[in-house]
Amino acid sequence: MKELTIEQKIFLLDSIRDVENFPKPGIIFKDITTLLNNKIAFSLLMNHLEARYKDMELDYIAGIDSRGFIFGAALACKLGIGFVPIRKKGKLPSTTICEKYELEYGFDEVEIHFDAFEEKIGARVLLIDDLIATGGTAKASAKLITDTKAKLVESCFIIHLSFLDGKQKLEKLAPVYSILDI
Ligand code: AMP
Numbered sequence: 585m586k587e588l589t590i591e592q593k594i595f596l597l598d599s600i601r602d603v604e605n606f607p608k609p610g611i612i613f614k615d616i617t618t619l620l621n622n623k624i625a626f627s628l629l630m631n632h633l634e635a636r637y638k639d640m641e642l643d644y645i646a647g648i649d650s651r652g653f654i655f656g657a658a659l660a661c662k663l664g665i666g667f668v669p670i671r672k673k674g675k676l677p678s679t680t681i682c683e684k685y686e687l688e689y690g691f692d693e694v695e696i697h698f699d700a701f702e703e704k705i706g707a708r709v710l711l712i713d714d715l716i717a718t719g720g721t722a723k724a725s726a727k728l729i730t731d732t733k734a735k736l737v738e739s740c741f742i743i744h745l746s747f748l749d750g751k752q753k754l755e756k757l758a759p760v761y762s763i764l765d766i
Contacts, residue, residue: 586635588763592628597764599625600743614743614766616651616714629742629763630655634662636761640737643707644668648725649675649694651714655742659712668700668709670725681731685724694724701734709734715743716762719750726757 588596599622601615619625637659646668647656653669660667673682673693680695701707709729716722722739729736736758744751744762754760 586632588628588632592632593764596625596629596742597766600764614715616654616742619742620654630658630662632763633659633740637710637740638663640710641708642710642737643704644701644709644734646670646696646700646709646711646725646729648711648713648721652712655714656712659710666703668696670694670696670711670728681728683724683727683731685720687720692721694721694728696725696728696732698732701729701732705733707734708737710737711739713741715745716741716750716754716760717745717748719748719753722750722754723757726754730757 599619601618603613603615605611606613642663642665644666645656645660647653649669649671657667673695676695676697679698681698682693682695684691684693701709711725711729713722726736726739738759738761739754741762742764744765746765751760751762
């Protein structure tokens with residue numbers, strides 16, 4: 585698997601816009617829309633992900649609501665495998681299983697269709713999102729994958745906020761790959 589060079593990582597990092605005080609004061613929001621509309625950055629990233637995952641015998645990509653859908657669906661299409669959305673509560677139309685997780689103030693919930701991986705027993709799944717911060721969303725999503733009896737092969741994030749311990753938490757469940765560690 586070909587690693588990205590430092591120059592390529594800097595290029596990707598520079599393509600992501602920092603928006604200060606969004607969605608609330610004190611947060612620096614990593615806006616990946618400026619990576620997506622940069623055709624060179626987007627294809628560099630997606631080609632890198634394809635090269636990393638093409639020989640891992642994955643059956644599905646599970647993407648986290650909502651920016652995980654963009655990278656996850658594009659990668660699934662490149663790899664010729666299925667895509668499964670993990671959504672915030674109340675968005676999926678059929679029967680779901682649900683996992684609650686703690687936020688700074690209060691709780692949130694993510695859901696998956698209970699039969700999302702049903703076509704293949706022990707399906708090999710990659711979990712993907714744009715960013716891991718505290719790891720709460722990703723850990724709850726990983727639990728949904730294992731609760732459906734699928735196998736979580738790896739979790740993948742474009743951005744990892746390394747001043748938080750989200751990655752370490754998630755590594756207890758399966759390997760974690762992050763491209764840009766900030
Ligand atoms: P967490 O559960 O704390 O790891 O938060 C991860 C989720 O929140 C991901 O779906 C991210 O898209 C989003 N998120 C958290 N912090 C940021 C940030 N600083 N910039 C952009 N997205 C963020």
